[in-house]
Amino acid sequence: MTNLYQSILLILPEIVVSSVLIILVLSDLIFHKDKRVIPFIAGLGIIVTGAFVINQFGITGFAFQTSSQTVRNYGMMAIDSFGVFFKLIVTASSLLILFFSHASNEIQKTKDRLGEYYALIFGMILGMFFMISATDMILIYLSMEMMSLSSYVLAGFTKLRDRSSEASLKYLIYGAVSSGLMLFGISIVYGMTGSTNLYVINSLIQAPQINLFALSFAIVLIFAGIGYKISSAPFHFWTPDVYEGAPITITAFLSVASKAAGFALLIRFIKTTFVSYIDSNGSWTLINVFDWKPILIGISILTMTLGNFSALWQDNLKRMLAYSSIAHAGYLLLGLVVFSNQGLIAILIYFIVYLLMNLGAFLIVMLVANKTGSEEIDDYNGLGYTSPLLAVSFAIFLISLTGLPPTAGFIGKLYLFIALVDAKMIFVAVIALLNSVVSLYYYIRVLKHMYLVKPTESTATVVPSLNNRILVLALAAPVLIFGIYFAPIVDLAKNCLVILGL
Amino acid sequence: MKIDLILFFLLAGIAVVTSILVITRRNAIISAVFLVLNFFALAGLYLLLNAQFISVVQIIVYAGAIMVLFLFVLMLLRTDNESPILSDKRPLKYFAILISVFVFVQIAYLLFAGKPSRNITPDEAASINSGTIQAIGKELYTNYIIPFEVAGFLLLAATIGALVLAKKKFE
Amino acid sequence: MSSVPMEYYLILSAFMFIVGVTGVLIRRNAIVVFMCIELMLNSANLSLVTFSSYLGNPIGQIFVFFVMTVAAAEAAVGLAIIIAIFRNKLTVNIDEINIFKW
Numbered sequence: 001m002t003n004l005y006q007s008i009l010l011i012l013p014e015i016v017v018s019s020v021l022i023i024l025v026l027s028d029l030i031f032h033k034d035k036r037v038i039p040f041i042a043g044l045g046i047i048v049t050g051a052f053v054i055n056q057f058g059i060t061g062f063a064f065q066t067s068s069q070t071v072r073n074y075g076m077m078a079i080d081s082f083g084v085f086f087k088l089i090v091t092a093s094s095l096l097i098l099f100f101s102h103a104s105n106e107i108q109k110t111k112d113r114l115g116e117y118y119a120l121i122f123g124m125i126l127g128m129f130f131m132i133s134a135t136d137m138i139l140i141y142l143s144m145e146m147m148s149l150s151s152y153v154l155a156g157f158t159k160l161r162d163r164s165s166e167a168s169l170k171y172l173i174y175g176a177v178s179s180g181l182m183l184f185g186i187s188i189v190y191g192m193t194g195s196t197n198l199y200v201i202n203s204l205i206q207a208p209q210i211n212l213f214a215l216s217f218a219i220v221l222i223f224a225g226i227g228y229k230i231s232s233a234p235f236h237f238w239t240p241d242v243y244e245g246a247p248i249t250i251t252a253f254l255s256v257a258s259k260a261a262g263f264a265l266l267i268r269f270i271k272t273t274f275v276s277y278i279d280s281n282g283s284w285t286l287i288n289v290f291d292w293k294p295i296l297i298g299i300s301i302l303t304m305t306l307g308n309f310s311a312l313w314q315d316n317l318k319r320m321l322a323y324s325s326i327a328h329a330g331y332l333l334l335g336l337v338v339f340s341n342q343g344l345i346a347i348l349i350y351f352i353v354y355l356l357m358n359l360g361a362f363l364i365v366m367l368v369a370n371k372t373g374s375e376e377i378d379d380y381n382g383l384g385y386t387s388p389l390l391a392v393s394f395a396i397f398l399i400s401l402t403g404l405p406p407t408a409g410f411i412g413k414l415y416l417f418i419a420l421v422d423a424k425m426i427f428v429a430v431i432a433l434l435n436s437v438v439s440l441y442y443y444i445r446v447l448k449h450m451y452l453v454k455p456t457e458s459t460a461t462v463v464p465s466l467n468n469r470i471l472v473l474a475l476a477a478p479v480l481i482f483g484i485y486f487a488p489i490v491d492l493a494k495n496c497l498v499i500l501g502l
Numbered sequence: 503m504k505i506d507l508i509l510f511f512l513l514a515g516i517a518v519v520t521s522i523l524v525i526t527r528r529n530a531i532i533s534a535v536f537l538v539l540n541f542f543a544l545a546g547l548y549l550l551l552n553a554q555f556i557s558v559v560q561i562i563v564y565a566g567a568i569m570v571l572f573l574f575v576l577m578l579l580r581t582d583n584e585s586p587i588l589s590d591k592r593p594l595k596y597f598a599i600l601i602s603v604f605v606f607v608q609i610a611y612l613l614f615a616g617k618p619s620r621n622i623t624p625d626e627a628a629s630i631n632s633g634t635i636q637a638i639g640k641e642l643y644t645n646y647i648i649p650f651e652v653a654g655f656l657l658l659a660a661t662i663g664a665l666v667l668a669k670k671k672f673e
Numbered sequence: 674m675s676s677v678p679m680e681y682y683l684i685l686s687a688f689m690f691i692v693g694v695t696g697v698l699i700r701r702n703a704i705v706v707f708m709c710i711e712l713m714l715n716s717a718n719l720s721l722v723t724f725s726s727y728l729g730n731p732i733g734q735i736f737v738f739f740v741m742t743v744a745a746a747e748a749a750v751g752l753a754i755i756i757a758i759f760r761n762k763l764t765v766n767i768d769e770i771n772i773f774k775w
Contacts, residue, residue, distance in 0.1 A: 113666055146652060150663065156754055165761060169767075183717040537712065551722050555734065564711075602695040610687060641731050660750050661749070664749045667754055
């Protein structure tokens with residue numbers, strides 16, 4: 001381990017996150033009388049983390065190289081701009097979630113446990129950071145479990161409500177089963193190659209004596225583990241119930257950050273393990289051992305269709321947004337199906353947009369739920385008259401989620417469709433387009449309740465505080481701005497394509 | 503027949519029988535006890551595979567700590583016996599079993615028909631050396647130091663989580 | 674060791690894995706479902722140790738070490754969640770926990 005010092009320099013953001021986690025645990029003990037200071041420590045921690053992540057831009061390298069045996073120079077973690085991008089997404093959403101938590105009645109009611117709440121959020125962030133840059137299956141498994149364990153607890157955090165602890169149990173059982181399946185898959189891959197490092201596996205599975213049937217079986221099992229994290233089709237059953245039962249802040253966090261980490265892991269896993277080379281056009285050539293393309297196309301079409309059609313009859317907005325986030329996982333998978341840098345750019349752009357619009361939608365749902373205590377669609381009757389700011393911003397977020405201009409959601413979808421059309425997958429693009437049309441129905445239904453149904457006597461008037469108004473505007477404004485002036489996010493995405501390869 | 507083959511079949515037999523008993527006994531406590539027995543059989547198999555360290559940890563951690571936790575919770579909650587496993591939702595459960603048998607046959611075929619890996623020649627000396635506490639400790643604290651640290655934070659997060667959920671005082 | 678073919682171990686591991694999956698599918702007591710998940714993890718451990726020992730490299734055994742850590746953490750969190758549910762509902766039967774639509 002001559003390179004320990006260098007490796008530590010490469011994982012500074014992770015070190016900051018883990019230090020903040022420990023500081024939070026300690027300060028929870030020190031300030032146990034008055035816990036108002038803890039959110040500030042957490043916020044400061046996130047900002048410092050973000051600074052370290054940004055500082056890493058442009059640096060590439062392997063951290064923690066294994067020096068044993070035959071293979072050298074491939075590390076446990078790869079630090080590259082692709083990873084930095086996803087870490088930024090996670091950091092940004094965590095910062096917003098901290099603001100949300102501050103505004104949420106649900107969370108503020110559990111004042112005594114705030115220290116644990118923030119510590120567990122940092123546990124999740126740490127897990128996600130390692131998931132994003134891990135290139136060794138041991139680290140992948142551990143970081144996934146780290147994130148999952150923290151999120152199981154957070155999903156059941158408001159444990160007095162039945163729904164919350166049930167959501168937690170359901171999440172836990174599904175999660176444990178899927179990680180068990182993944183582990184069995186990993187063990188088969190290890191047996192076939194004698195290594196857990198993705199780069200070594202990449203070079204070994206090209207050998208002719210590999211048993212393709214066993215390898216495919218193992219890969220399907222591993223996909224079960226990752227697919228569960230991104231809630232793609234056959235493994236999405238937990239999503240609606242967990243999203244509905246968990247506190248809204250955690251639901252929002254799961255739907256953005258945890259999905260981002262899952263996608264980063266999936267992309268890195270496929271790219272480093274199964275891609276043999278990238279030609280000058282930026283399209284990836286897969287090693288001829290496992291045909292990802294038809295499988296991923298099938299899964300993504302299934303995911304978005306199931307998500308969109310199930311969302312049609314939901315009266316609970318949290319549940320509806322859960323199905324909509326399943327559908328969005330389907331759209332995002334389409335970017336991967338293309339297997340080219342162009343598709344990757346589309347995914348990255350989509351993630352920036354998705355972060356803004358999805359968190360924004362959850363914020364409005366939370367502010368209304370703060371007042372009314374529920375998320376039923378009838379609570380939104382006449383919101384356009386009683387509280388115009390919330391209604392207008394909600395309309396912006398929902399239109400953006402549908403993917404209509406002039407919002408940022410349109411730009412995200414546009415780049416995805418262009419990538420699909422360029423790869424001559426018109427048929428898939430048409431299905432995705434039809435899906436967007438279906439999704440229009442349930443998003444517009446909310447608008448109808450907000451504007452066309454007059455408020456009755458009993459409907460509560462929601463008046464957000466000044467801070468919350470600023471927060472709403474801070475999310476709604478970029479959605480509109482990036483819908484018209486989208487060059488910056490495209491440039492950012494284009495600069496973040498480096499996935500450390502062979 | 504060599505002694506290790508006999509030992510393998512003995513331990514594997516115990517593992518097979520106890521694992522089936524775990525999922526078919528109606529009383530959860532009896533299931534748990536059979537699971538402990540299953541873990542002991544596995545520990546024996548690990549010894550046969552020259553994995554001394556893992557074998558010891560299996561008994562200390564799995565049988566000694568995790569299963570005691572399970573038994574403790576079972577006794578604490580005093581759950582009733584389940585109705586006979588196959589009485590309700592019968593078709594669904596038969597379907598589950600059918601699928602499982604099918605998948606097992608597939609895996610077994612997969613393992614026999616095509617060797618799962620490169621032609622591995624058993625390298626007795628290397629495997630004896632790689633299973634010792636010394637070899638594993640050396641790897642853990644050099645090449646695998648970062649997963650080791652992550653595992654530490656994972657345990658910290660789990661501790662906080664378990665505390666949050668199980669503590670009663672907050673209400 | 675050399676007289677037991679590697680496939681024997683792997684088939685035992687596959688068998689235990691399948692039994693674990695079946696248990697998860699057919700049992701209704703949440704704690705027993707958990708024990709079946711432990712069975713799945715253990716079968717994966719067995720195949721990891723088998724490969725590790727036949728390949729003569731220690732990575733598999735190190736992996737098993739970490740899996741045990743995770744299993745312990747997961748059991749602690751899982752049982753805490755089950756206790757939290759039991760306090761609300763006085764049951765651990767996953768059919769009676771009504772929001773569950775499996």
